[in-house]
Amino acid sequence: MEIDRRAFIASIGGPAAVALMDHEAKAEALEHYMEDKLDEMVAAQQPEKFPTVAEIEAQIETRPFRRGTGSVFTGSRGQNVKLIEPMPDKPTIQDFFRLRFAPANHVLQSATRAMKTGMSEEIILACLLHDCVLSLIKPDHGWWGAQLFEPYIPEKSAFAIRYHQTLRFYPDQEAGYEYPDQYYRIFGHDYTPPKYIEDTYKMLKNHKWYMEPRLVTVNDLYAFDPNAKVSIDPFQDIIGRHFKQPKEGLGYDSSPSAHMWRTLARPDNPL
Amino acid sequence: MMRIASGVFVSLALAAAAAAQARKAQTVNGLQTTVTGVKLMEKAGLRDCPPGTNTVNAVQRPGDQLSVVTVAFKVLPDFKPRPPGTMKRPVATAADGTTYNTSVQFVDVGSVPEYSCDFVYRVPSGTVLKTLQIEDAKYDLSALDK
Numbered sequence: 001m002e003i004d005r006r007a008f009i010a011s012i013g014g015p016a017a018v019a020l021m022d023h024e025a026k027a028e029a030l031e032h033y034m035e036d037k038l039d040e041m042v043a044a045q046q047p048e049k050f051p052t053v054a055e056i057e058a059q060i061e062t063r064p065f066r067r068g069t070g071s072v073f074t075g076s077r078g079q080n081v082k083l084i085e086p087m088p089d090k091p092t093i094q095d096f097f098r099l100r101f102a103p104a105n106h107v108l109q110s111a112t113r114a115m116k117t118g119m120s121e122e123i124i125l126a127c128l129l130h131d132c133v134l135s136l137i138k139p140d141h142g143w144w145g146a147q148l149f150e151p152y153i154p155e156k157s158a159f160a161i162r163y164h165q166t167l168r169f170y171p172d173q174e175a176g177y178e179y180p181d182q183y184y185r186i187f188g189h190d191y192t193p194p195k196y197i198e199d200t201y202k203m204l205k206n207h208k209w210y211m212e213p214r215l216v217t218v219n220d221l222y223a224f225d226p227n228a229k230v231s232i233d234p235f236q237d238i239i240g241r242h243f244k245q246p247k248e249g250l251g252y253d254s255s256p257s258a259h260m261w262r263t264l265a266r267p268d269n270p271l
Numbered sequence: 272m273m274r275i276a277s278g279v280f281v282s283l284a285l286a287a288a289a290a291a292q293a294r295k296a297q298t299v300n301g302l303q304t305t306v307t308g309v310k311l312m313e314k315a316g317l318r319d320c321p322p323g324t325n326t327v328n329a330v331q332r333p334g335d336q337l338s339v340v341t342v343a344f345k346v347l348p349d350f351k352p353r354p355p356g357t358m359k360r361p362v363a364t365a366a367d368g369t370t371y372n373t374s375v376q377f378v379d380v381g382s383v384p385e386y387s388c389d390f391v392y393r394v395p396s397g398t399v400l401k402t403l404q405i406e407d408a409k410y411d412l413s414a415l416d417k
């Protein structure tokens with residue numbers, strides 16, 4: 001076993017702490033450190049045990065909120081919610097990214113990858129927006145997300161957002177999409193998609209735009225990097241070209257989804 | 272006894288020579304590429320090439336296996352960046368001629384001087400990969416995939 005000397009010294013309190021230890025204490029500390037490292041290595045080699053659908057269902061009554069609640073309505077990790085900054089009078093999509101979707105790291109990573117792999121602007125935009133609706137609601141987020149953005153974006157982008165939810169359950173080796181391990185964790189290893197998802201998949205397989213949502217899933221898979229540094233800046237031109245920003249502001253333009261934007265803007269309203 | 276021993280040595284020497292041949296570097300679009308290994312994994316990280324720290328994995332399922340081909344890359348002085356998305360994902364071929372795609376994509380290949388990438392292939396259990404193709408370069412994996 002290789003020992004990282006700096007990590008070991010840091011683990012016991014740094015050089016000052018080491019200086020106060022006698023030889024026996026140092027040897028003992030090193031032995032404990034090696035035992036811990038060995039335990040970690042053995043644990044890492046064990047195959048991960050994914051939950052079953054029944055085990056996930058058994059967790060429902062252990063929470064004060066439902067899993068499908070949008071993230072603006074819940075506190076993170078069981079904490080109370082915080083006051084949120086009011087939206088400007090005529091909010092833009094950039095305002096929503098800053099004040100309601102933030103940090104939006106996953107969608108920004110996904111769109112960055114789409115851009116770096118030469119995908120179309122409609123797909124880059126779809127990647128940028130595909131999970132934003134999770135701030136509002138989580139179940140059926142593909143349909144909800146497409147509905148939220150549909151009045152403002154190209155038809156292909158809305159199609160891609162709506163159906164990426166379905167295609168995420170179905171691997172496609174040719175397109176470069178694997179079934180991700182996180183789905184075993186989120187849904188259970190024995191999960192099978194419901195009939196409406198299966199039916200949607202059958203429809204999509206023969207659809208001329210199959211690759212639009214498929215490419216969203218391909219980028220989705222590779223956009224969970226905790227160390228990725230991303231920003232909305234590279235997408236300003238694409239937003240400018242393809243997102244029809246209403247002059248009244250999102251929520252106040254009488255579009256079919258205006259009420260959804262208003263709900264996102266004011267999640268503390270009681271009615 | 273001597274004959275058996277010399278036969279064993281010859282076999283070992285041939286295997287070593289084949290492995291060395293498989294590890295021979297080839298140049299692809301200004302990148303020096305060397306296949307350094309093929310391994311079977313129960314769980315394989317899905318990371319682009321060059322790799323970041325994406326946390327999503329592929330997991331082995333009953334009836335299939337994850338064959339992971341590791342390739343070392345070195346950016347050569349004559350490397351010229353190409354438009355995004357023009358470098359195709361590497362394709363692996365099994366002994367029976369079936370081809371397999373990986374989900375691992377080339378992204379910004381000139382961004383780091385040297386790196387190593389794991390290309391993950393989901394193949395039926397027991398499949399032995401024979402070749403790997405990156406653009407026009409073909410690599411013999413038979414000495415590495417055991």
